[in-house]
Amino acid sequence: MRRSTIIETVTVLYIILFLYTAISKIIDYPIFKEQLELSPILSFSAKPVAVLVPVAELIAVIGLMIPRWRLKGHFLSILLMVGFTLYITVLMMISEHLPCSCGGIIGLLSWKQHVILNCLFIGLSVAAIVLQIKQKKEFEKNWEPSYG
Numbered sequence: 001m002r003r004s005t006i007i008e009t010v011t012v013l014y015i016i017l018f019l020y021t022a023i024s025k026i027i028d029y030p031i032f033k034e035q036l037e038l039s040p041i042l043s044f045s046a047k048p049v050a051v052l053v054p055v056a057e058l059i060a061v062i063g064l065m066i067p068r069w070r071l072k073g074h075f076l077s078i079l080l081m082v083g084f085t086l087y088i089t090v091l092m093m094i095s096e097h098l099p100c101s102c103g104g105i106i107g108l109l110s111w112k113q114h115v116i117l118n119c120l121f122i123g124l125s126v127a128a129i130v131l132q133i134k135q136k137k138e139f140e141k142n143w144e145p146s147y148g
Contacts, residue, residue, distance in 0.1 A: 003131045003134065003135055004135065006127065006128065006131055007070075007128050007131050007132055007135070010074075010124045010125065010127065010128040011064050011070060011073075011074075011128065013121075013124065014060070014061075014064055014073075014074070014077050014121070014124075014125065015061050015064050015065060017121065018057040018058070018060050018061045018064075018077070018080075019057075019058075019061055020106075021054075021057055021106060022053075022054040022055075022057035022058050022061070023054075024106075025050070025053060025054040025057075026054050029050065032050050033046055033047060033050040034046075036049055036050050039091070040091070040094060040095045041087065041090060041091060041094075042087075056076070056080060057080065059076065060073055060076045060077045060080060061073075063076055064077065070132065071129065071132050071133070071136075074125050074128050074129050074132065075129065077121075077125050078122060078125040078126065078129070081118050081121050081122045081125065084114075084118055085115060085118040085119065085122065088111060088114050088115055088118070089115065091111075092111055092115075098111055
């Protein structure tokens with residue numbers, strides 16, 4: 001598979017994931033905020049987190065959609081996914097009651113499945129970042145300005 005095909009596939013998967021989860025959180029905002037209020041970690045900041053998470057997901061989508069910003073979009077995506085994964089992992093360690101603030105069908109996953117899905121997406125993002133950097137270096141190496 002060509003490098004650009006892999007990058008585009010990972011990009012589209014992330015766009016779908018973040019659009020889906022952001023829209024689900026926005027549509028079900030009261031439920032999302034309520035679930036965050038039940039969190040032993042985020043209860044004190046449920047309202048700002050309930051606003052910032054879907055906004056960050058939508059910013060990542062915009063970054064991924066614009067080729068010039070795509071690498072930054074992948075870095076933001078990996079940051080979000082690592083943050084979500086750490087949050088889930090810590091929650092699993094400290095609490096028996098685990099409120100799920102995920103949107104839509106992703107909310108049907110078990111906590112272990114959440115972690116597996118997140119790790120899969122983190123791996124995909126790392127691969128896309130590495131391939132994008134290689135692609136950029138090759139382009140710069142092969143591009144030679146002509147003088148005169």
